[in-house]
């Protein structure tokens with residue numbers, strides 16, 4: 044039960060007001076199949092950004108184009124994972140507005156389920172909840188040119204070839220960029236004022252989500268690994284700083300695919316230096332981290348999951364009543380929508 048090691052930075056119970064408690068998860072995300080991240084439609088290039096290769100010496104002067112896994116691309120599938128289980132255990136609520144069951148992207152959140160309390164919602168029925176999960180863009184270690192491939196998709200006829208019975212060649216359906224398997228993204232996820240059960244829920248969503256990006260039913264297999272957990276009074280270095288510092292530590296020349304063990308060692312070397320900076324009060328040791336992950340798996344297990352999710356849902360009960368009363372009072376007066384960043 045090394046979750047108790049984090050007790051100083053965990054909230055004892057859910058509260059409406061923030062109290063400056065930060066938990067940082069360092070996540071390594073590795074593609075296990077071709078993956079496609081793009082905003083809209085096919086044929087668009089992959090999201091990428093020109094940044095400094097590293098933080099020191101020549102690396103600091105070198106500019107490279109890194110692939111970006113945007114916040115939305117990380118959080119959306121992870122939220123959906125948790126919500127599948129909330130739905131299965133009948134822990135999603137109906138929203139007051141139109142009586143439909145809580146769902147994402149419909150402008151009608153229930154404002155009462157675990158997902159709404161944790162990942163936030165904006166101005167649905169007049170209330171608002173800020174997300175307590177702060178993500179940022181994750182960057183690839185290697186330059187985009189090394190880790191992106193091009194695939195031309197041709198229609199195959201039913202005879203299994205790309206020629207029809209008359210011998211006509213099939214036309215290309217489209218050409219599409221994809222991220223190669225074995226590409227690593229380093230990511231910093233910051234949790235604000237969460238309870239022990241909320242932490243278990245979030246870590247479960249990250250560890251058990253295995254598909255990301257467009258057309259994820261066919262491609263987009265990804266493995267997430269938690270490399271470090273910190274407690275602090277402020278945010279720790281960004282994902283970009285982490286990638287750049289890790290790039291400095293890795294021996295050159297670097298080639299795709301990177302050796303994952305060397306990469307993990309390099310990243311852990313970087314985050315070990317975070318211990319005495321930026322208000323860090325707790326850093327889990329290797330053993331404590333392993334215990335925390337076992338604790339998470341136990342709570343999510345078949346035997347415990349129902350208990351765990353119900354206990355977490357129950358923890359918001361006092362706040363649900365307050366919200367409902369407030370809403371009734373508000374309905375009489377003028378309805379002022381509140382805009383919140385998501």
Ligand SMILES: [Zn+2]
Pocket residue numbers: 135136145146152153154155156157158159
């Ligand atoms: Zn909800």
